[in-house]
Amino acid sequence: MKAARAGLKLAIIPLLTLGLVVVGIAALGVGAVRMSLAEVLQALGNLGNADDTHGRILYDLRMPRILVGALCGAMFAASGAILQGVVRNPLASPDIVGVAAGAGLAAVFTLILLPQAPLWALPVGACLGGFLAFVLVYLLSIRTGEVLPIRLALIGVAVEASLDALRRLILVRADDGVAQALTFLVGTVYGADWERLWRVLPFALLLIPLALILHQKLDVLSFGDSTAKSLGMRLELGRLVALLLGVALASVAVTGTGILGFVGLIAPHAARLLVSSRFHLLLPASLLLGAILVVVADTLARGLVPPLEIPAGLLTTLVGAPYFLYLMRRVGRAR
Amino acid sequence: MINRLLALLVLSGLALAQIQVRHDLGTLSLGAPAKRVVVLEYSFLDTLIALGVPPVGAAIGTQGGDRGVPPYLRSRVVGVTSVGSRAVPSLEAILALQPQVIIADTFVHRDLIPQLQRIAPVVAFSSRRGSFDDLNKQVVEMGRLVGREAQAQKLLQDQERLLLKARAFANPKAPPLLLAVATPDSFTVHTNESFIGSLLEHLGRKSLAKPQNNQTQYQVGLEGLVALNPATLVVFTAPDETPVVRGWARNPLWSRLEAAQRGRIYEFDRDNWTRGRGPLATRFILAELIDSGLLADKPASGAYSFKMPTP
Known part of the structure; x- marks a missing residue:
């Protein structure tokens, strides 16, 4: 019985992979220019032809968009899974521990106060901002070496509010640039191109395998301090590396798609329900679910009311925020 | 020698035949007037309609801060496909229209210009932050772009006459x-x-x-x-x-x-x-x-x- 269930859980990973592939292919057909499956296949057949409009839409616009969305969704989800495990807190997700707010503030700062900055300054700045904000939240919520869930959530919310206020202060000085900055804050895969994919991919190829390799260490950390110590782990170092990994994943993802709200919260939770909280299954499942979630959200974003573009982050937040409230209620009751 | 002179003549002839449009990002050279243009601001839409060469697509969606075509222009916008909002126009919709040129706002579309350039050559003018003089200069450049420079000059002359009349009031x-x-x-x-x-x-x-x-x-x-x-x-x-x-x-x-x-x-x-x-x-x-x-x-x-x- 137990073996059968374990087998079922293992089967979930290939199933999710299949799901991602199906969603990705379906997404190819959706957008301002609708294409049937036959048209998609035909366009895929002559991708090299620069005169073929369908081919160009697929290759120049939709493919990079789907890939960037999947990649960043996966990274947000992995980040959430790691943070939740290491901090041993169901509420720890990049949105809640300040990474998103820090990245957002840094983005607005670059866009509005440094208008002459080169284009790469935006992602790099966002990344730094995410790191700094997380360090702040973590230092403030740590108490005698422990980070209580509620404490982290409350301090996260407080830090986010402060960063948000700072951001508004900067926005007062802004005019036409606001729309641009705001889209970035909501999170969107709009405008993603191959260049952006190549910018994010190296980091993803470094960070995601690293997380997968470290799955046992992550498991040990998530069991709690005493277990980790009794297993002979250098606790502080291990925790620091894991946290840096989690924040790096989210910050890099922010540079690809802006802040896609709550993906880092929902995807790992769903993954935990589907598989287990053991990282060798949890991480791959989270990665896949995060990718599916963002690809679906972005497909809806461009397909719901074409040619209008809805920010994908708006759709993920629409799903994520109620779930966050539900979690808050549950965590609140537990204490 | 004669060959060289001939070549020079041919080259200069080509240069003359070319259309040069000066804009905020440089100069765009075209072999022939652009027929299929996509515009991302209302002033470009207004100008091209006034010139008698309406764009094939325009950012006339009604989303967020966008309110669509201004009422005075509504009846004259016929056969112009919407490509969404001005801040986030649908790149797919633009590409599908197969434009020869895209006219964008220098400031509003700053971050989007690399993506647009991959679809078609981009001409950028400062519309949203432009003064009356700036926008008048853009009328001439857009006239050149669609091969209606004389028409553009006439539009401005007529406008100047109207301004003089109005000044009297x-x-x-x-x-x-x-x-x-x-x-x-x-x-x-x-x-x-x-x-x-x-x-x-x-x-x-x-x-x-x-x-x-x-x-x-x-x-x-x-x-x-x-x-x-x-x-x-x-x-x-x-x-x-x-x-x-x-x-x-x-x-x-x-x-x-x-x-x-x-x-x-x-x-x-x-x-x-x-x-x-x-x-x-x-x-x-x-x-x-x-x-x-x-x-x-x-x-x-x-x-x-x-x-x-x-x-």
């Missing part, structure tokens, strides 16, 4: 005026360097507000408005909205404004007056300007006087 002794767009949650002053401010300066009416921090438009509150205390106030509103000034008008401070006491508070459609910004918009604005008595500094009357809130 302007009262040179009138005090400076304050121009502002009022939405349900903001009151944005348009300075003497904004499109509408510079147009009115052309006509001999000085603007009270000057740019601040290099911004030709900025927001103020009721207090800021009282501090400016304009002798003439022009508010641009939309008929389908309840602008913030409607609430301010209930405040005793409002009635102490010099403009209120002189009966010189005018109200016009903000889409028509501040969003079109092309030759057709200018013609429309000039007609309403004369009609309303604003130029002559006559008390605001009828449809153009500020609508006081019902108590």
Whole structure:
């Protein structure tokens, strides 16, 4: 019985992979220019032809968009899974521990106060901002070496509010640039191109395998301090590396798609329900679910009311925020 | 030698045949006038329609801050495909139209220009932050782009004649005026360097507000408005909205404004007056300007006087 269930859980990973592939292919057909499956296949057949409009839409616009969305969704989800495990807190997700707010503030700062900055300054700045904000939240919520869930959530919310206020202060000085900055804050895969994919991919190829390799260490950390110590782990170092990994994943993802709200919260939770909280299954499942979630959200974003573009982050937040409230209620009751 | 001369002649002939459009990102050279153009601002739409070469696509969606084609232009926008909103136009929709050129706003589309350039050559002008002079220069460049330069010059000459006529109505002794767009949650002053401010300066009416921090438009509150205390106030509103000034008008401070006491508070459609910004918009604005008595500094009357809130 137990073996059968374990087998079922293992089967979930290939199933999710299949799901991602199906969603990705379906997404190819959706957008301002609708294409049937036959048209998609035909366009895929002559991708090299620069005169073929369908081919160009697929290759120049939709493919990079789907890939960037999947990649960043996966990274947000992995980040959430790691943070939740290491901090041993169901509420720890990049949105809640300040990474998103820090990245957002840094983005607005670059866009509005440094208008002459080169284009790469935006992602790099966002990344730094995410790191700094997380360090702040973590230092403030740590108490005698422990980070209580509620404490982290409350301090996260407080830090986010402060960063948000700072951001508004900067926005007062802004005019036409606001729309641009705001889209970035909501999170969107709009405008993603191959260049952006190549910018994010190296980091993803470094960070995601690293997380997968470290799955046992992550498991040990998530069991709690005493277990980790009794297993002979250098606790502080291990925790620091894991946290840096989690924040790096989210910050890099922010540079690809802006802040896609709550993906880092929902995807790992769903993954935990589907598989287990053991990282060798949890991480791959989270990665896949995060990718599916963002690809679906972005497909809806461009397909719901074409040619209008809805920010994908708006759709993920629409799903994520109620779930966050539900979690808050549950965590609140537990204490 | 003769061969070389011939080659030179041919080359210079080619250079002459080429169309050169100077814009904010450089110069675009085209072998022939562009027939399929996609525009991402209303002023470009207005200009191309005035030139008789309507674009194949335009950012005329109604999303977020976008309110679609201004009413004065609506009946003339025929066969123009919407490519979504101005801030986030659908790249797929643009690509599907197979444009030869995309006209974008230098500032608004700054981050989007690399993506647009992959679809078609991009010409960028400063529309949203441009002055009346800037926008007139753009009319000539766009005329060149679509092979209607003579038409563009004629549009500007006709416009100049109209401006002269309108100037005759302007009262040179009138005090400076304050121009502002009022939405349900903001009151944005348009300075003497904004499109509408510079147009009115052309006509001999000085603007009270000057740019601040290099911004030709900025927001103020009721207090800021009282501090400016304009002798003439022009508010641009939309008929389908309840602008913030409607609430301010209930405040005793409002009635102490010099403009209120002189009966010189005018109200016009903000889409028509501040969003079109092309030759057709200018013609429309000039007609309403004369009609309303604003130029002559006559008390605001009828449809153009500020609508006081019902108590």
